[in-house]
Structure formats: C-alpha cells, structure tokens
Amino acid sequence: MTYEVNRARSIIDAHSHLDQYDGTVRKMIIDYLESPTSELTDVISISMNLPSSIHNLKLSESHKGIHSAFGFHPEQNAPSESELQELISFMELNKNKMVAIGEVGLPYYLKESNIDLPLEPYIEALEVFIRKASDxxxxxxxxxxxxxxxxxxxxxxxxxxxxxxFHWFKGSVSTLERMIENGYFISVTPDCVYEQEIQSLIELYPIEQMMIETDGPWPFTGPFENQVTHPKMMHQSIATIAYIKKMDLNDVYEQIYGNTKTFYNL
Structure with a gap:
C-alpha cells in the first residue's frame, strides 16, 4: 500500500539505534538531519547497553538534533548485577543529558528461541529501570x-x-485498552505500510498517543526491500496512518509531530 506523502512536513524519528549503523550510513543520516532543507528535525537515539549509551551520549553532545536514551535492550544475555549497577551509575551521572530511559523490557524473541531462558534477571532489571524512570x-x-x-x-x-x-508494539486488544486508558504511547515503523497486524493496531489506537519510528538500522521488506533504513521512510508511515484513520494528511503530520515533541520534551 502506498499513498500520497508530503515531504515538506516536519518529522521526528521517535526510535532509532543511530549508534548501531555503519559509520558511513550514520554520517549520511546525520547529514540529512542537519541539512537546512531537511524535514527531519530530531532523532531519539536508543541504547542497547552501557557502551551503546556512551556512544549515544557522544552523538547527542555533538549534534543538536540527536537526543539520547540510555538503557539495556532485553534481547541479549541478561546483565549481571555489576553490569546493571555500572549502567545505572552512568545513567545517574548523565540523567540530565538523556531524554528517556531505553530501550528496556523483556526478551520475547530470545525466549521463543530458548524456552529454558531464566526470566527473573530480566524482570528484575526491568523493574529497576521503571523505578528509576519514576525517581x-x-x-x-x-x-x-x-x-x-x-x-x-x-x-x-x-x-x-x-x-x-511502547515501541513497535504488538499485543491483545485487552492490553491495548489498558495501555490507552493509562495514557501510554506507541510508535509504528515503516512495516505499517504492508503489515496487517500493525494496520489493525493503528485503527484501534488513538492518534493522540501515537508516534512514528524507524528502529533503524533494522531492515524492512515490502516497498523497502533491500533498502537501508532511513528516516524518509516514515513519510509512508504517516500516509498510511492518514489513510487508515481517514484523516487529512497534514493533520496527521501535525498531530504526530506534536505528540513526539511533547512526549520527549523537545
């Protein structure tokens, strides 16, 4: 599915692993962000672990439009107690330089491939991060x-x-209803253009609680097959949201952009 887009309207990538890109591609995206004619105004660069957090801190300190989040991605071996404490100490020291805690959560895909995976360390780490978000x-x-x-x-x-x-969310209607009632936000990736599951999510979730993302450098298929994941793909996401919600395209641009600015205090 492809729809009319408006590349003159401002966009924000609400979830990118900018530090994980190949250096040449990362520079291309940063140059795109910093071009005076670019519609991309900001990128939220999400961390995988402590080294990733350090890299993202340096990126955000060097480039005005990059905003870093620090955390530990759950789809990897659980952090040891000392690793978790070292990361928390780094986050404490730099909490005024991060826009959010993230990416954190639970290892759904890792658990699928290893049914004997001990979950307690991941659950304990998640609660630590959530408690810090509150503190x-x-x-x-x-x-x-x-x-x-x-x-x-x-x-x-x-x-x-x-x-x-909740980035790139998938789940039951009952969970969606709970998230909506609690005021939680979701973001959708370019796979919304061709994935029915994500299109159904867009139909159900209030646009007032929605953002867009690339999750780059994660690759996509459909019309993006064999393409390097780039923020400009999000224009197709906006167009898809407008089509599903039966809304004016420019109204969707304005709403999504405002949502992200407000959520991340940009």
Missing part, C-alpha cells in the same frame, strides 16, 4: 510485546510511571 521523572522506552506487556504494565502502574513509550 528521575523520565519517559521510558519499552521493548515489551504480547504477554510481556502485561507484566510491564503491572510495573508501570505499581511505580506510577505515566510517560511510557
């Missing part, structure tokens, strides 16, 4: 899908965290 009054970026989102919602509610961003 520091920071938004939190979540990798938490399907049944894992129920556990995550339990922790968010327990610690009274309101500013939660």
């Amino acid at each position: 520091w009054n920071k938004p939190i970026v979540l990798h938490s899908i399907y049944e894992d989102a129920v556990t995550t919602c339990d922790f968010l509610e327990r610690h009274s965290v309101k500013k939660a961003h």
